[in-house]
Amino acid sequence: MSALYLGFVFILPIEYAGLPRGMMGKIILESTITCPKCGYVKTETMPEDACQWFYECVNCHYLLKPLKGDCCVFCSYSTISCPPIQCRENC
Numbered sequence: 001m002s003a004l005y006l007g008f009v010f011i012l013p014i015e016y017a018g019l020p021r022g023m024m025g026k027i028i029l030e031s032t033i034t035c036p037k038c039g040y041v042k043t044e045t046m047p048e049d050a051c052q053w054f055y056e057c058v059n060c061h062y063l064l065k066p067l068k069g070d071c072c073v074f075c076s077y078s079t080i081s082c083p084p085i086q087c088r089e090n091c
Ligand SMILES: [Zn+2]
Pocket: 035, 036, 037, 038, 039, 040, 057, 058, 059, 060, 061, 062
């Protein structure tokens, strides 16, 4: 039982990384987000196939929302566009 469990835990992240149909390798999931209020910088991992609308600054707890025309907080406040946008540009 415990061996099975360990195998499951070990295999799951690999399976997960393979999920977005060959998108991986071009898509950067690590994004550095900067709080517009206090300037706090933090590196976050973005969801692969979704846009994150809200992000709470861990420093000042300001709730970040996407700017007009942007699909998610990463497009508005971080160095790298969100995975769906990256995919549109690179795929
Ligand atoms: Zn902040």
